[in-house]
Amino acid sequence: MEIYLIRHTTPDVARGICYGQADIDVTDSFHTEASLIKAYLPASIQQVHCSPLQRCRKLAELLFPQALIQYHDALKEINCGDWELKKWDDIDKAEIQPWMEDFVNVCIPNGENYVQLHERCSLLFDQLIQNAPAAIVTHGGVIRSILSHITSTPLKESFNKFSLHYGCVVKITMENSQYAYNIVHNIIPPEVETHKPK
Template sequence: MEIYLIRHTTPAIESGICYGFSDIDVADTFETEVAAVKAKLPTGDFDVYTSPLQRCSKLASALFNQEITADDRLKEMNFGAWEMLAWDAIGREELQTWADDFVQARVPQGESYEELYSRSMELIHELVEKDRNAVIFTHGGVIRSILAHATNTPLVDSFDLKVQYGRISQLKVEDGDIKVVFYNS
């Protein structure tokens, strides 16, 4: 079984803004980025899943002309009260408290990275049970958490796994064991 994880293309938002659950549109470079992703897409029969946020669902629809399943568990981290704020507008102490334990600390009115990991892995385990090839369009945090699981990387170190916009990672599942074939291609 193969699972491809594809990060959405560049979002239409200025840098330095905290966003996760916010439904940000795609940047003007979308068509060019779609062509680059399309050139790397696997061929064959795949079930297709996407985060319902438009920066993912637009890419999925642009690349696959078939049934696409939107699943909330594929959304980026919920940054709660921090959504759409400039990072430097968030209180220094509040931000530092979260940064000191971002794996378990919840963002105010949001979630922790561990909660994102749990919901992401719940879906992955369901897909492994189905034993069908899958392509998943999702976000950097979700992809990092799944790659952390597949590489036995502690979540606290998973941000060392760089995941760029419009890049593909491939997982191979054999006997229920998830291995990384490549990432960020």
């Protein structure tokens, strides 16, 4: 049983912008990043599941040109609701503070909380593993959530435990009826990602 979790390449968005389900394109480094990713994937994968957002869709289509790619809304990044494409530092402090204190349970206005993302993508993952080997092309929040799911890691600890950069590849296997994961590709970018106010 092998599942490959693949995070999209660098998105074309300015630093300090809040984004989740906004359909952002990728940067000019896309083909270079994708070629590095491809080296870590077996050529035999035919089952491919993907977020419908273009930063994932473009990568899946390039990596698996012969596969029938299935798109799932459950693999989208967290819904940032009213904060989508706003600068983190421009979001009203009184509005964002409850979420900063408990991003797992507090919903983004007109969006989601981390529990809701976790529930939808974990449920789908449990279905998709029935058809392994497979690849899942998705987002950082979704991959962290899946890894939390298979390792029983509390969601509030997932960002510290799972350091996942753009274009990372995580291989999940089953050993003695237990999941195991290995981060096989994970290049640290020159600039740190920003997903909260300064």
